Amino acid sequence: MAQPPKPLQDAAPEESVLCELPDWLIPTGRLAMQDHAPTTTYQPPSAGPAAPQATALPPAQRMVDRGVIARGGFGAIHKVFDKALLRTVAMKTLESAKGPTPQSMARFVEEAQITGQLDHPNIVPVHELGVEETGKQFFTMKLVAGETLTAIYKRAPEDSAGFGAHLNRVVEILLRVCDALAFAHSRGVVHRDLKPDNIMVGRFGQVYVMDWGIAQLMVGKRTAGHTVDPVHLARDAGSMDAPGTVVGTFAYMAPEQAYGHNDKIDARTDVFGLGAILYQALTGTPPYRGKTPLEKVMNAQAARITPPQQAVPGRQLPSALCQIALRAMRAAPQDRYQSISEFKEELERFRGGYWFATRIFPPGETVVREGDGADAAYIIVDGTCDVFRVEAGRKVSLRTLGPGDVFGETAIFANRPRTATVVALTPLTVMVVTRESLEEQLAQQSWMGAFVRTLAARFQDQDQQAVTLRATAADAAVVHAALQFVAFHGQGVGNTRVAPWPPLLAQLQVQFGKAEEELAAALAQDSTLTLDRSSNSVVLTSFRPEKP
Ligand SMILES: Nc1ncnc2c1ncn2[C@@H]1O[C@H](COP(=O)(O)OP(=O)(O)O)[C@@H](O)[C@H]1O
Ligand SMILES: [Mg+2]
Numbered sequence: 001m002a003q004p005p006k007p008l009q010d011a012a013p014e015e016s017v018l019c020e021l022p023d024w025l026i027p028t029g030r031l032a033m034q035d036h037a038p039t040t041t042y043q044p045p046s047a048g049p050a051a052p053q054a055t056a057l058p059p060a061q062r063m064v065d066r067g068v069i070a071r072g073g074f075g076a077i078h079k080v081f082d083k084a085l086l087r088t089v090a091m092k093t094l095e096s097a098k099g100p101t102p103q104s105m106a107r108f109v110e111e112a113q114i115t116g117q118l119d120h121p122n123i124v125p126v127h128e129l130g131v132e133e134t135g136k137q138f139f140t141m142k143l144v145a146g147e148t149l150t151a152i153y154k155r156a157p158e159d160s161a162g163f164g165a166h167l168n169r170v171v172e173i174l175l176r177v178c179d180a181l182a183f184a185h186s187r188g189v190v191h192r193d194l195k196p197d198n199i200m201v202g203r204f205g206q207v208y209v210m211d212w213g214i215a216q217l218m219v220g221k222r223t224a225g226h227t228v229d230p231v232h233l234a235r236d237a238g239s240m241d242a243p244g245t246v247v248g249t250f251a252y253m254a255p256e257q258a259y260g261h262n263d264k265i266d267a268r269t270d271v272f273g274l275g276a277i278l279y280q281a282l283t284g285t286p287p288y289r290g291k292t293p294l295e296k297v298m299n300a301q302a303a304r305i306t307p308p309q310q311a312v313p314g315r316q317l318p319s320a321l322c323q324i325a326l327r328a329m330r331a332a333p334q335d336r337y338q339s340i341s342e343f344k345e346e347l348e349r350f351r352g353g354y355w356f357a358t359r360i361f362p363p364g365e366t367v368v369r370e371g372d373g374a375d376a377a378y379i380i381v382d383g384t385c386d387v388f389r390v391e392a393g394r395k396v397s398l399r400t401l402g403p404g405d406v407f408g409e410t411a412i413f414a415n416r417p418r419t420a421t422v423v424a425l426t427p428l429t430v431m432v433v434t435r436e437s438l439e440e441q442l443a444q445q446s447w448m449g450a451f452v453r454t455l456a457a458r459f460q461d462q463d464q465q466a467v468t469l470r471a472t473a474a475d476a477a478v479v480h481a482a483l484q485f486v487a488f489h490g491q492g493v494g495n496t497r498v499a500p501w502p503p504l505l506a507q508l509q510v511q512f513g514k515a516e517e518e519l520a521a522a523l524a525q526d527s528t529l530t531l532d533r534s535s536n537s538v539v540l541t542s543f544r545p546e547k548p
Helices: 006-009 053-057 102-117 149-153 160-186 268-283 295-304 321-329 340-351 409-414 433-442 448-487 501-512 515-526
Strands: 017-018 062-071 075-082 087-094 126-131 137-141 147-148 199-202 207-209 245-247 357-362 366-368 374-382 385-391 394-401 421-424 428-434 492-493 496-500 530-533 535-539
Touching: 062 087, 062 147, 062 374, 087 102, 102 137, 126 421, 147 149, 147 295, 149 199, 149 268, 160 199, 160 268, 160 340, 160 428, 199 515, 245 268, 268 321, 268 340, 321 340, 374 409, 385 448, 409 433, 433 448, 448 496, 448 501, 448 515, 448 530, 448 535, 496 501, 501 515, 501 535, 515 530
Parallel strands: none
Antiparallel strands: 017 245, 062 075, 075 087, 087 137, 126 137, 147 199, 199 207, 357 428, 366 421, 374 428, 385 394, 385 421, 492 496, 496 535, 530 535
16 A cells, blocks of 8 residues: 555644554555644633423533633534523534545544443543534433543642652542553553543542443453453444554554554553553653654654653652552563552552652751651651751750651641751751641541541640659759758858868769850759859758757
């Protein structure tokens, strides 16, 4: 057939294609391209007119067009008002400049049938399949009031703590996508076009896998788990895509798709797609970045993927998540996770471990300061730090912490200011656990949260009492030493005993290493000792009552 590769070059960067490769890329090939319009945001509907007789209308007449949400090469998504049920829904129509082909019509019906039979909370529900009076095919579905994962990716924060929280959110979304796919696979369906554009997240966090337009049935092939109740189509699923027909989106394609090896498509093709979505969350770009679609498809055939960390060298990425993405996108299907549930388990393990941004503090730098408000806790990855506080004007070292130790958590749990200062002794690498993530974890187990918060508050109270006790004990030691000095070196004056302050001060300073003011303050704690500044002496008042 020797078609020139022109349509490949025309394809917009990340759009689904259904094309046959030129001879020099694959032995057979015809070409038919689909190009898509950019996604637009959904606007909330205005109330539509009620029409009691509308229930009698055929579906096509029940629907009032409220505008296009998105338009692609083969069709468009409209927002329509259903006059019978008085609700706004989404309507996908088959329309193209060149008019529908028998193949595109069959595929459109199959998209509706497959989606319609995949009844799952994370798959957009289809309501109706029909033909308009103009002959245009359509199907209606739930209108998802939300945004695509692409839109969420575009808002990814730059700062490491914010980006970490973003990644955690993406993981939660992907776990729901896994649920949808595991279900679809159990019904014998492979999506084949997984990408952020085809995942929608509702305003209340509901996750939907959209656009099953090029989904394929795994007839007679390996499926993940058991195909209990396979999805049914009118035509033989095996005849859907001839070998050499490339179906999917270049930038996210598994090699078996990029080669048009359609008989090799199975659950692991979607595992690859999930890996590609995760890759984009980490790096901001799809796995294949070639300048032209042709370059991309060749990269996809070779599974030429830049490891996430190399793709964004300046960004701190959780290596566990990078490994999951890379393993899901291995070139050979047998090297990937073998099922969606295997992939999901890995994601759950990551989530269980939670991931936090790390920070490095040079020696001498303060990580947290006593008295400050608390917004994060820290887990030491590497290095040591000194924990101290100022008690009665003196620095009191509490402990030295090293790798694996945790600090800064009590102030958050007890919702009080920091009770100690932490300064790096060596270069210190810490994981920063934000207040939000700590609270999120505690909120997940509310009874545990109550225990932890109570323990933290109790610990802080005890700690405060210990500070007071330590200060009292230290003052008592100073008083004791002063009493001994006055007893040995003082002179009786009337009912009192008086010793010079300078030698006593010198001795106390050697003994306790404290400043004069602190020592004077300690002596003031005792009612029998008085520091007389005018005579520069210490006076011990006798306990004996004066003689009458
Ligand atoms: N049910 C729906 N509710 C809201 N928006 C939708 C719905 N279906 C599709 N869209 C929007 O339209 C875009 C294109 O729909 P999709 O089914 O992916 O068509 P295409 O086959 O042209 O890619 C989606 O990315 C999404 O933004
Ligand atoms: Mg789409």
